[in-house]
Amino acid sequence: MNGYPLILKKGLTEKETEFLKYLIAKGGPELQDYKEFTSIVDNLEHTDVEEFRENIVTILNKNSLIGHAFVKPFGYPGDFNLIYKIYQFDVSEDPRYTNWDIFFQNQPAANAVRNRKNFFVEYCKNLALRKENAKVLILGSGPAEDVNEFLTSYSGDNTISFELIDFDQCAINFSMKKNENFNGQITYNKINALRFNSYKLYDLIWSAGLFDYFKDKHFTFLIRKYFNCITEDGEMVISNFSTKNPTRRFMEVIDWNLNHRTESDLFRIASDANIDKEMVSAEKEPLGINLFLKIKKTSKSLIPIT
Numbered sequence: 001m002n003g004y005p006l007i008l009k010k011g012l013t014e015k016e017t018e019f020l021k022y023l024i025a026k027g028g029p030e031l032q033d034y035k036e037f038t039s040i041v042d043n044l045e046h047t048d049v050e051e052f053r054e055n056i057v058t059i060l061n062k063n064s065l066i067g068h069a070f071v072k073p074f075g076y077p078g079d080f081n082l083i084y085k086i087y088q089f090d091v092s093e094d095p096r097y098t099n100w101d102i103f104f105q106n107q108p109a110a111n112a113v114r115n116r117k118n119f120f121v122e123y124c125k126n127l128a129l130r131k132e133n134a135k136v137l138i139l140g141s142g143p144a145e146d147v148n149e150f151l152t153s154y155s156g157d158n159t160i161s162f163e164l165i166d167f168d169q170c171a172i173n174f175s176m177k178k179n180e181n182f183n184g185q186i187t188y189n190k191i192n193a194l195r196f197n198s199y200k201l202y203d204l205i206w207s208a209g210l211f212d213y214f215k216d217k218h219f220t221f222l223i224r225k226y227f228n229c230i231t232e233d234g235e236m237v238i239s240n241f242s243t244k245n246p247t248r249r250f251m252e253v254i255d256w257n258l259n260h261r262t263e264s265d266l267f268r269i270a271s272d273a274n275i276d277k278e279m280v281s282a283e284k285e286p287l288g289i290n291l292f293l294k295i296k297k298t299s300k301s302l303i304p305i306t
């Protein structure tokens, strides 16, 4: 012994390697393979991740959804394009990737992303019912498919105007084109949500798929900053992946790292931002994988937070 701690590298077993080769050969796992594949992923030691990636390297390119998340063609994971493909249940027609894409689309996390869009659409329908000319601010708007779905499906008399913020010009261009039928109802801002300043007030400040990338200190900072932009009776709703996300390990293995949080983490962060706990609640989409921190401004809380 030389006195150095012994690092045990388990490595993939021959059976696991053979199984991965078999999956690659047939363009990804089929339903009957999901359990075995997921078990390999969930039991990978930190030191086995590289070896695992080498075994599936032929799909780790932007032509597969898994590869898109891994290579990050726009410089960050979960870009507007990937999120849009999740909403569309997009699957490659190239047989090398088809089953991999179906597997990806069937992951609980992908279903939770689709659920959170539905949550937003329902929220906006209710908002339009109770408020004339409501104003909504969206932080990290991405493809704005959620906005598009609301505007396309809503048939009531009250309009909602949307102000979108995204720091990626490609996301802004994409969402502008997608929503060109709704000119006049949407304004676009290419800016970092940490830097945006507004003197307007909004009935809803919504953010999905953004705060999971922030550390607690930025999360707290943004709550304080945007709390002052909510109308009386307005609300801030922020989604965050739960620590119970069953797809978490798979996402980490393909280098898609999020700050998963519990409801109590979200309440603690709101408290750190000096938000009165009576104004704070939490909800989740049907799978319980995307949590929503809700902060409702009441007349009691009209003193600006500094």
Ligand SMILES: C[S@@+](CC[C@H](N)C(=O)[O-])C[C@H]1O[C@@H](n2cnc3c(N)ncnc32)[C@H](O)[C@@H]1O
Binding pocket: 078, 079, 080, 083, 139, 140, 141, 142, 143, 144, 145, 146, 165, 166, 167, 168, 171, 191, 192, 193, 194, 207, 208, 209, 210
């Ligand atoms: C995962 S997507 C979510 C898009 C959309 N909210 C949805 O749920 O469909 C995150 C978006 O946030 C944007 N984004 C990431 N960090 C940002 C920041 N600091 N300021 C503004 N936008 C940001 C990205 O460009 C991306 O379009």
